[in-house]
Amino acid sequence: MSDMDDMDEGSGIVKKFMFLNRKAPHGTVYALEGLEVVLITAAFDQDVSMVFTDDGVYQLLKGIDTKGIEVKDFSKTYRALDGYDIEKLYVDQASMDARGLTEDDLIVDVTTLSVAEMANLMAEQDVVISF
Amino acid sequence: MQFGILVNEGPYSHQASDSAYLxxxxxxxxxxxxxxxxxxxxGVYNSSRLATPPQDDRNVAARWSKLAADHGxxxxxxxxxxxxxxxxxxxxGDNFRISGLGQLVEMGIQYDRLVTFGD
Known part of the structure; x- marks a missing residue:
């Protein structure tokens, strides 16, 4: 990870970082570039949570095939997240319902939260970054 | 209070960089x-010194450069x-530098607040 080379690590501070993923995986670059920030944050040994809401829930959909649109398929990265000790994955119940999705449609294990539960989780965070 | 600022959109098409600057x-x-x-x-496009907006409009990149010069x-x-x-x-442009994402994560760790400007 070349981004690690020029950094001043070792502060010893661990903060709660939440990454709020709101956009579909393709159509804009937010999901792909957002994932890069998540991985770097985990490399800094921070306490990382990922939330998928609105069209962001589509990022975790099974069976994504990007051949037709000729862009990189980064969907496998979500399955590799536990290798980076990123295990706190949450989806928004209302966003799933509105799109006719259930947890069985997703490529990773997630915790489904109500809006109120999501608000509580968000209130506990030190840093919330939204993509 | 120490604020870290994250700018996620380019100049002119979006207001994010203007709002972040203000x-x-x-x-x-x-x-x-x-x-x-x-x-x-x-947001990386905010750093280009090649932008030459009309005289009667703000120069987004140049005013970031000036803010950096005036306040470090x-x-x-x-x-x-x-x-x-x-x-x-x-x-x-003047006073911009290219570096890794670690610089963003550091802002979140070290500063009191991280404020995102984007869509």
Whole structure:
């Protein structure tokens, strides 16, 4: 990870970082570039949570095939997240319902939260970054 | 209070960079610190010295440069996002520098607040 080379690590501070993923995986670059920030944050040994809401829930959909649109398929990265000790994955119940999705449609294990539960989780965070 | 600022959109098409600039300038005027601004996604385009907007409009890149010169704000452009978009050291405006995403994470760890400007 070349981004690690020029950094001043070792502060010893661990903060709660939440990454709020709101956009579909393709159509804009937010999901792909957002994932890069998540991985770097985990490399800094921070306490990382990922939330998928609105069209962001589509990022975790099974069976994504990007051949037709000729862009990189980064969907496998979500399955590799536990290798980076990123295990706190949450989806928004209302966003799933509105799109006719259930947890069985997703490529990773997630915790489904109500809006109120999501608000509580968000209130506990030190840093919330939204993509 | 120390504020870190993240700018996620390019100039002119979106208001994000303008809002971030006004926030940063005002925070400094009010006695707060803005040690660093990080440019990500299309936000990296805010760093180009090649932009020449009409005389009667604001120059987004130039006013970031001036804020940095006046108040020592560290203007950091993400290397990975910049390389995708053709932003290199050769086109950077004054007081911008290219570095890694670690600089963004550091803002979250070290400062009191991280404020995102984007869509």
């Amino acid at each position: 926030f940063a300038r005002t925070a400094i005027e009010k006695g707060h610190k803005v040690p660093r601004v990080f440019f990500y996604h299309d 704000v560290d203007l950091v452009v993400c290397v990975a996002a910049a390389q995708r978009r053709g932003i290199t050291d050769g086109v950077l």
